[in-house]
Amino acid sequence: MKMAGRPAPGEPGLLLRTGLALLLAAVAAGVGLALFAEPVAPGLAGAVEAELARSGADNPVTAVLLNFRGYDTLLEIAVLTAALVGVWALGPAPRSKETTPSPVLLGMNSVLIPLGALICAYLLWAGTARPGGAFQAGAVLAAVSVLHILAGRRPRMHLPEAPMRWGVVIGLAVFLAVGLGVKGAGRHFLEYPVDLAGGLILFVETAATLSIAVILAGLFIGGRPEDEP
Amino acid sequence: MSSGLLFALGGLGIVVIGGWALVLRAHLIRKVLAINIMGSGAFLILVGAGSMGGGDVDPVPQAMVITGIVVAISATALALALVLRIANATGKPALPEDRERDLMDEEGM
Numbered sequence: 213m214k215m216a217g218r219p220a221p222g223e224p225g226l227l228l229r230t231g232l233a234l235l236l237a238a239v240a241a242g243v244g245l246a247l248f249a250e251p252v253a254p255g256l257a258g259a260v261e262a263e264l265a266r267s268g269a270d271n272p273v274t275a276v277l278l279n280f281r282g283y284d285t286l287l288e289i290a291v292l293t294a295a296l297v298g299v300w301a302l303g304p305a306p307r308s309k310e311t312t313p314s315p316v317l318l319g320m321n322s323v324l325i326p327l328g329a330l331i332c333a334y335l336l337w338a339g340t341a342r343p344g345g346a347f348q349a350g351a352v353l354a355a356v357s358v359l360h361i362l363a364g365r366r367p368r369m370h371l372p373e374a375p376m377r378w379g380v381v382i383g384l385a386v387f388l389a390v391g392l393g394v395k396g397a398g399r400h401f402l403e404y405p406v407d408l409a410g411g412l413i414l415f416v417e418t419a420a421t422l423s424i425a426v427i428l429a430g431l432f433i434g435g436r437p438e439d440e441p
Numbered sequence: 442m443s444s445g446l447l448f449a450l451g452g453l454g455i456v457v458i459g460g461w462a463l464v465l466r467a468h469l470i471r472k473v474l475a476i477n478i479m480g481s482g483a484f485l486i487l488v489g490a491g492s493m494g495g496g497d498v499d500p501v502p503q504a505m506v507i508t509g510i511v512v513a514i515s516a517t518a519l520a521l522a523l524v525l526r527i528a529n530a531t532g533k534p535a536l537p538e539d540r541e542r543d544l545m546d547e548e549g550m
Contacts, residue, residue, distance in 0.1 A: 233461075236457045239457070247453075256499055257498065281505075284505070292515045295516065299522045302523065303526070431519075
């Protein structure tokens, strides 16, 4: 352990540390002032409440995510897809070691994997009226896939000609198709017709759940699977 | 002091801590962690400030934070994959200008 004094070569000098400290103090002071400013703006809770009945979802967070700010969610799924494409572009997945998984893990999996799938379905359904929704459901399904991978297997959809990449893009594709499909008759992109909004939101959320799960599991694998072109 | 303000101030502190580590640490995994910590602080600020208005909790910041968390996860995964590539290609998980530095920061600070 070296004593303090001259920094080693390449270590950040006093000037950088001082500048950084000043910058961070300025950021903290600015945000802190904004937090203490009076009066507090009323926020958007009232506006969301007023339009909730027309959104097709009973839970305000779901209504904001899938309807009022659908662009955010669409682009978020695009970001997820792009991140996985980036990871795949970096090279093949690291080879996992061929070991027999412990019987404890396999026993846990036989309970947790079906239970996780059930929780995923519940969260997806609950999202329209209670806390829950596509992201929570997708994350649970991804956790199930990760358990599956840890046991030495890979999530693969055993459909003919349907490798993992279809699962990766289906959420973005369905969201885009629905967004474009509702156009016309004076409506804008992603502006759902009021009487169809509930069904469309559930449809988009189901596809998004599947994609989010496949993408998160793919990110866990950390590279392009061997049988993906 | 409302609990929302407390959360927001705590988040502000976390952003500052993460920003310090992001610039000064050399090890790339520490930088990735620092960005994550900054992001968590930003989420705390948003949710905390969103519940300061009184009355119903504002759903818009909550929806923004859910979106942000998912984006942060995917960005982290991509960053970690890049760190692995850099470490495999150069033998050291550090940026070119930081190659000579002590990555474990045993001197502290």
